[in-house]
Amino acid sequence: MLFSDARKSDVVSIGTATKVGRVDGFVVATxxxxxxxxxxxxxxxxxxxxxxxxxxxxxxxxxxxxDTAVIRVPSxxxxxxxxxxxxxxxGKRVLSERGDxxxxxxDVDFDPETGAVTTFITGKxxxxxxxLIGHGRYAVVVTVDPSA
Amino acid sequence: xxxxxxxxxxxxxxxxxxxxxxxxxxxELEAEIKDVVFESDGGPVAGFTLRNEGLFSRARKDxxxxxAVHGVxxxxxxxxxxxxxxxxxxxxxxxxxxxxxVLDDRVLTDSGRELGTVLDVVLQGGAGLDVVGYEIEASxxxxxxxxxxxxxxxxxxxxxxxxxxxxASAAEFVSEDLSGFGAAVDEFRSRxxxxxxxxxxx
Numbered sequence: 448m449l450f451s452d453a454r455k456s457d458v459v460s461i462g463t464a465t466k467v468g469r470v471d472g473f474v475v476a477t478x479x480x481x482x483x484x485x486x487x488x489x490x491x492x493x494x495x496x497x498x499x500x501x502x503x504x505x506x507x508x509x510x511x512x513x514d515t516a517v518i519r520v521p522s523x524x525x526x527x528x529x530x531x532x533x534x535x536x537x538g539k540r541v542l543s544e545r546g547d548x549x550x551x552x553x554d555v556d557f558d559p560e561t562g563a564v565t566t567f568i569t570g571k572x573x574x575x576x577x578x579l580i581g582h583g584r585y586a587v588v589v590t591v592d593p594s595a
Numbered sequence: 596x597x598x599x600x601x602x603x604x605x606x607x608x609x610x611x612x613x614x615x616x617x618x619x620x621x622x623e624l625e626a627e628i629k630d631v632v633f634e635s636d637g638g639p640v641a642g643f644t645l646r647n648e649g650l651f652s653r654a655r656k657d658x659x660x661x662x663a664v665h666g667v668x669x670x671x672x673x674x675x676x677x678x679x680x681x682x683x684x685x686x687x688x689x690x691x692x693x694x695x696x697v698l699d700d701r702v703l704t705d706s707g708r709e710l711g712t713v714l715d716v717v718l719q720g721g722a723g724l725d726v727v728g729y730e731i732e733a734s735x736x737x738x739x740x741x742x743x744x745x746x747x748x749x750x751x752x753x754x755x756x757x758x759x760x761x762x763a764s765a766a767e768f769v770s771e772d773l774s775g776f777g778a779a780v781d782e783f784r785s786r787x788x789x790x791x792x793x794x795x796x797x
Contacts, residue, residue, distance in 0.1 A: 539622075542618060542622075542668070542670060542671050542673070543666070543668060544620060544665060544666050544673055545666035545667070545668045545673065546615075546618070546666045546667055546668020546669065546670055546671040546672055546673045547668035547669050547670055547671075548668075548670035548671070580620050581619070581620050581621040581622050582621070582622040583619065583621050583622030583623035583624075584622070584623060584624070585616070585618055585622055585623055585624035586618055586622040586624075586671075587622055588618070588619075588620050588621070588622050588673070
């Protein structure tokens with residue numbers, strides 16, 4: 448599933464069968480590359496983040512969670528940066544670990560079952576999720592293309 | 596997985612590196628390259644001085660030693676993390692000062708012929724960033740007076756020093772473009788090595 452397709456999906460509570468929020472963004476963690484957090488908007492209360500572990504189902508029509516309590520506030524510095532979109536991966540430049548720019552990330556393909564990132568898509572090419580080394584405010588850093 | 600060598604075997608001008616962003620493997624912009632720091636006895640570069648990013652930024656008190664460099668690419672110099680930066684004086688400030696002396700210096704052959712004045716230092720990537728030549732503004736002696744040309748250096752020559760003396764045979768390996776210069780450096784150096792071997796045999 449692509450970030451672009453999954454964005455704006457409703458977040459639905461299984462407990463109350465009601466919409467409790469909307470997917471606004473994705474936070475990718477490294478080692479291995481995976482969706483670690485969903486950034487959720489239009490939720491009641493102060494919470495803005497849902498851990499991937501608290502996602503019960505990531506379907507094509509909705510994301511289900513046990514109840515609204517899983518929508519929480521940032522718990523550490525990294526989550527705060529995630530919340531402020533500092534670590535958003537879409538639109539970010541990609542650098543190889545050698546320092547060559549490989550374009551900007553236009554979309555990300557992930558496995559809705561596991562949250563694993565399968566590919567990063569730039570204007571020019573697709574980059575396997577297993578090539579992710581790290582990402583910060585300035586860039587997403589990936590290994591040198593093994594086939595090049 | 597085999598870690599790649601820090602740079603591909605590209606040729607680049609030392610001055611091109613100025614302003615290049617210094618980025619951690621964690622994707623954070625830490626600084627910009629200010630200047631290349633050369634070892635006084637030639638060979639690979641010692642590292643880089645840094646400045647904060649932005650047009651009117653000041654020089655920083657820390658510097659990037661070569662051992663902390665993970666990659667030197669077209670668009671960024673990559674480092675593992677900021678912990679490996681060292682105080683700028685540790686990277687020998689005198690070496691930095693000498694770099695300025697090289698630019699605009701005359702290049703003379705060991706037979707006393709002037710080849711031109713130095714415009715830039717040419718570096719080659721690989722396991723280290725090696726000094727392989729000068730970009731010079733050619734003087735009358737080269738027959739291409741006024742043109743910018745590249746002249747190869749022996750692998751043992753010092754970048755610094757008051758007199759930039761190169762072997763007379765260097766003039767035979769002058770290139771007019773950087774892309775053809777790599778082959779010229781290789782040929783020149785292998786010629787010097789052959790000469791050295793013959794000398795040892797005699």
